Amino acid sequence: MNTPTPHIQAKQGDFAKTVLMPGDPLRAKFIAENFLENAVLVNEVRGMLGYTGYYQGNRISVMGSGMGMPSMGIYSYELFHFYEVETIIRIGTAGGMGDDVKLRDVVLGIGACTNSNYAEQYGLSGTIAPICDFELAVKAMETAKRLGIPVKAGNILSSDLFYDGGKGKEQWRDMGVLAVEMEANALYLNAIQAHKKALCICTISDHIFTGEALSSADRQTSFSDMMKLALETAIG
Incomplete structure (x- = not known):
């Protein structure tokens, strides 16, 4: 095993089989x-x-994943391949795009559309459609129902761009995409390639079209429904 890695100092056995991954390392500290x-x-x-x-x-x-697919790609790859992690559940913020998606809504990313070229590394002859682990998604839906947490499930968009002025978002919305974030596509592809499990659970922190938004402090500390759902799903 190639541990420690250039990015993770942990020893073999330091990580559990299931890892929750917010983008923000301070959110990881808050959860711990x-x-x-x-x-x-x-x-x-x-x-x-x-x-x-x-x-x-x-x-x-x-553990935090950092922002964007390159960062998520590095950390999830190392956890899957070098630390024998079996399941990664991304928990983070997303920008709402669907008309029925509101601030603080919890969204399960069943599929992760993208404008990234991350999948080019696999040399596929077509376009892969990265999806979460089905059993994990079913478990999350059942857990949400048991906890009384309303969730929406469907396609999300993993974008390489944060400051894009909303260009093209209407087309994604019109294709039924619920929300936009920056990591799930890379996580799902790494999980598929490694034959591991992954799921993205996001809380809506702002809405692309209404302009509504939560403060940075709210983003870090007020997503208890998402955290509870992820934890209960992880042990279910």
Whole structure:
């Protein structure tokens, strides 16, 4: 095993089989301190904080992924291939695009459309449609129903661009895409290639077309429904 890696200082066995991955490392710290018991810091290389602890007696890890598909691509690849992680659940923020998507809504990304060339590395003769793990998605839906958390499920868009002025978003919305974020496509492709499991659960932090938005403090600390759903799904 090639551990530690250039990006993760953890030793073999430091990570649980399931890792929750917010983009923001400070959100990983928040989850470890507020949701996990006996959490231990296992990575802080480049400030990308990672912790392993227990949730209701089940061993769980949480680590930041950074922003964008290149960063998610690196960390999820290393976790899948070098640390024997079996499941990664991305938890993060997304910009709403669908007309029925509101602030603080929880969205399950069943498929991850993209404007990225991340999949070019596989040399495929066509266009792959990256999707989450089906059993994990079903488990998340069942868990959400049990917890009384309303969720929307469908296609999301993983974009390489944050400051694009909303160009082309109307076309994605018209094709039924619910929200836009920046990491799920790379995560799903890495999981598919490694024969592992992945799911993206996002909370709507702003809306592309209405202009509504939550503050940065709200984004970091107020997504308890999403965090609870991810944790319960992970141990379910």
